[in-house]
Amino acid sequence: MRGLTITGAAGPLVRDVSFEVGAGERVGVIGTSGSGKTLTCLAVAGLLPATLAMTGSITLAGGDLELTTASERELAAVRGSRVGMVFQEPMTALNPTWKVGRQVAGAMRRRVPPRRSATAVLDLLARTGLDDPARIADSYPHQLSGGQRQRIVLAIALADRPDLLVCDEPTTALDVTVQARVLALIAARTREVGSALLFISHDLAVVASVCDRILVMDDGAIVESGPVVRLLTAPEHDRTRALLADADLGGTR
Numbered sequence: 026m027r028g029l030t031i032t033g034a035a036g037p038l039v040r041d042v043s044f045e046v047g048a049g050e051r052v053g054v055i056g057t058s059g060s061g062k063t064l065t066c067l068a069v070a071g072l073l074p075a076t077l078a079m080t081g082s083i084t085l086a087g088g089d090l091e092l093t094t095a096s097e098r099e100l101a102a103v104r105g106s107r108v109g110m111v112f113q114e115p116m117t118a119l120n121p122t123w124k125v126g127r128q129v130a131g132a133m134r135r136r137v138p139p140r141r142s143a144t145a146v147l148d149l150l151a152r153t154g155l156d157d158p159a160r161i162a163d164s165y166p167h168q169l170s171g172g173q174r175q176r177i178v179l180a181i182a183l184a185d186r187p188d189l190l191v192c193d194e195p196t197t198a199l200d201v202t203v204q205a206r207v208l209a210l211i212a213a214r215t216r217e218v219g220s221a222l223l224f225i226s227h228d229l230a231v232v233a234s235v236c237d238r239i240l241v242m243d244d245g246a247i248v249e250s251g252p253v254v255r256l257l258t259a260p261e262h263d264r265t266r267a268l269l270a271d272a273d274l275g276g277t278r
Contacts, residue, residue: 029081029093031064031073031245038077039064040245046189048086051215051222053232053253055268056242065242066193066225068093070110071100085188105132109182109220111211113194115174118181119166125150125177126162132184152217153180154210172203179211186218193225208235229272233257241265 031039039061046052056062067073069083071092083092085107090099104110112118120128129149130142137145150158153176166174175195182190192211196204212235215222226232232239233253241249241256241264249262257274260266 026065026069027082029065029068029079029083031061031068032078032080033076038245039068042081042242042245042247044240044247044250046221046223048188049216049219049221050238051212051224051236053224053226053236053239054242055226055229055232055239056264057227057268059244060242061245062225062227062242063193066191066223069189069223070104070108070191071095072110105182105187106135106185107188109185109187109190111175111178111182111190111192111195113197115171115178116166118178119174121166123165124162125164125166125169129162129177129181129184132181135185149180149184150177153177153214154206155180170203172199172207175199175207176210179207179214183214183218183220187220189223190215190220191223191225194227195224196231197226197228204231211235227268229257229268230274233272233274241268 027043029039029042030037042065054062054065064073068079073079079093081093084090090103092100126146129146133142133145146162147158150161155161155173155176161169161173196207199207208231224232224236236253238252239250239256240247241262243264249260249265256265257269260269
């Protein structure tokens with residue numbers, strides 16, 4: 026990403042943001058509400074509202090497609106195959122009228138032939154930490170818990186082994202115990218499939234538990250960045266220090 030600026034009717038919301046995520050790297054973006062972190066995430070996924078204007082450059086390694094000017098058809102081809110997404114509320118990503126197995130199978134169709142689909146779905150659900158995958162596959166999303174639904178969304182997002190997984194506050198709606206399990210699963214599964222991770226959160230402790238490097242955003246700009254250990258032990262910006270003061274770092278690293 027180079028020089029990303031996102032502008033709304035009242036003026037700039039994201040200002041000249043630049044960063045890279047290396048292959049297999051896990052990068053966190055942290056900031057308070059309104060800092061621009063979610064808009065930055067949506068821009069990477071090609072999901073910004075049409076009411077916002079965007080300038081700058083976003084590209085994926087090994088490709089010449091410019092995501093800031095790509096057509097909807099081009100963006101649709103990138104989502105899932107090269108960029109996977111997990112958002113805060115899993116029910117917004119799941120079809121309430123389709124059983125889970127059908128939805129997971131759809132995400133795997135580019136890699137798994139139809140004759141192997143049923144077995145592959147159960148295997149993927151099991152590897153995503155879900156007990157009794159046959160029952161899960163035969164369930165509708167509303168019949169499952171929030172933690173189960175978020176695991177299913179993660180399974181779908183990584184089914185095609187994308188280059189990058191974008192997570193925007195994926196554990197905020199979960200209780201602490203389930204949150205810890207999902208965070209561990211995100212770290213383990215991205216490592217297993219070789220996907221890089223871009224993890225957005227307001228919680229420094231959460232980001233520090235899964236990421237190698239952190240970008241701190243405030244008022245639409247990156248105000249500090251560096252390895253997790255350095256930001257936890259020697260923060261330089263007032264916003265980073267404030268986020269650190271609010272964080273529960275008891276179980277971090």
